[in-house]
């Protein structure tokens with residue numbers, strides 16, 4: 001039996017490490033507890049894609065912003081963020097340590113929108129070169145030593161129709177192989193590497209089949225370790241398990257031998273969103289999936305935000321934030337954590353053209369060789385800039401203003417560090433929604449659901465005083 005998560009452990013500001021997450025066949029598993037890990041996540045790209053390369057920093061280089069967002073995400077039950085564009089010349093230690101301390105893992109895209117930093121889907125062979133590998137290995141190097149690095153996306157939506165499915169599948173595998181070899185030679189654990197697919201149903205099943213099958217009899221380094229799907233097919237309460245065709249996904253991925261999850265989801269019609277798909281995604285019908293990442297944390301021109309970040313760093317919560325938070329709070333955490341031993345003892349099929357159903361989709365399983373100079377990078381590693389490491393968290397209180405949808409200020413917003421396991425809805429609570437109904441609590445409250453299987457605080461044993469308890473109060 002796990003010990004009750006002591007609220008008092010939160011007070012200690014110290015460097016703790018999250019348990020690393022491993023892939024076991026169809027599921028992500030906490031490497032220490034053996035519990036299943038489902039992604040309860042959000043796509044994190046404050047500033048949008050256009051911010052990358054402008055000198056404005058990246059989403060993990062501004063600790064004050066990370067502290068603010070981590071405090072809100074911890075309250076909501078978020079356990080994973082996906083970050084699309086990262087600049088490995090910046091220092092990410094503080095931000096990553098903040099997210100680590102509250103039980104939030106990271107899935108990192110190694111590519112960027114800049115020229116030479118991604119595979120060109122219209123011309124994969126000429127964009128696959130040493131300079132490109134140098135870029136993606138540098139991102140791996142920067143993030144490989146953090147315990148809360150859950151995985152790397154080797155590619156995003158490189159295949160988006162039959163035309164782009166002829167040549168690109170083998171390049172996706174080539175990049176995965178190079179990344180996995182880099183990790184094998186230069187990291188101290190096997191960090192999972194996978195792909196994020198567009199929800200184009202014509203090519204979806206073939207893409208997954210191509211990437212999850214096994215080439216040869218040994219360790220297949222080019223194989224995906226997980227499969228992300230960017231899906232916006234469930235729109236509001238007019239949709240359902242069948243109308244959204246989630247039922248087809250369950251059939252399609254029923255025997256998947258790698259975890260499958262939504263790497264983006266959340267149709268934004270109607271607005272505010274209802275997030276009706278959340279109970280279904282995490283419910284008994286869809287245990288084959290490993291959860292998903294809602295698109296997206298901050299309001300950007302595409303209009304999918306949960307929060308509005310202002311120029312001065314203050315935040316206004318949007319209605320979507322509160323709706324999603326309520327949906328998360330209704331989830332059955334025990335179901336989410338239960339390992340399905342059938343799902344973790346499947347055997348991947350051998351790669352063969354018979355797995356591919358659409359005419360024109362690649363049946364070529366001869367993976368292109370690493371380009372000249374690539375093996376040298378893989379063997380020697382990239383030493384500059386140095387890898388990141390977890391640092392001590394010295395500040396827990398959010399200083400910038402965060403206001404609710406009705407304009408009222410959220411008081412005493414802070415992170416409660418010390419997590420060693422994934423955050424989950426109800427792990428910490430006390431943050432009242434717009435009506436203010438939860439206000440007035442004088443100490444952190446915890447649901448019984450949370451208490452049953454809460455993460456253990458890394459640092460226990462600090463003297464506890466009434467004043468200290470007051471300091472963890474987190475209420476409107």
Ligand SMILES: *[C@@H]1O[C@H](CO)[C@@H](O)[C@H](O)[C@H]1NC(C)=O
Pocket residue numbers: 251252254255
């Ligand atoms: C899953 O595998 C079982 C056993 O091999 C098979 O009977 C079933 O049809 C497969 N399901 C799907 C959706 O492929």
Ligand SMILES: *[C@@H]1O[C@H](CO)[C@@H](O)[C@H](O)[C@H]1NC(C)=O
Pocket residue numbers: 026254255256287288340341342343
């Ligand atoms: C366990 O996994 C298998 C294979 O994916 C699936 O057929 C079965 O429905 C799952 N059981 C539960 C209870 O989810």
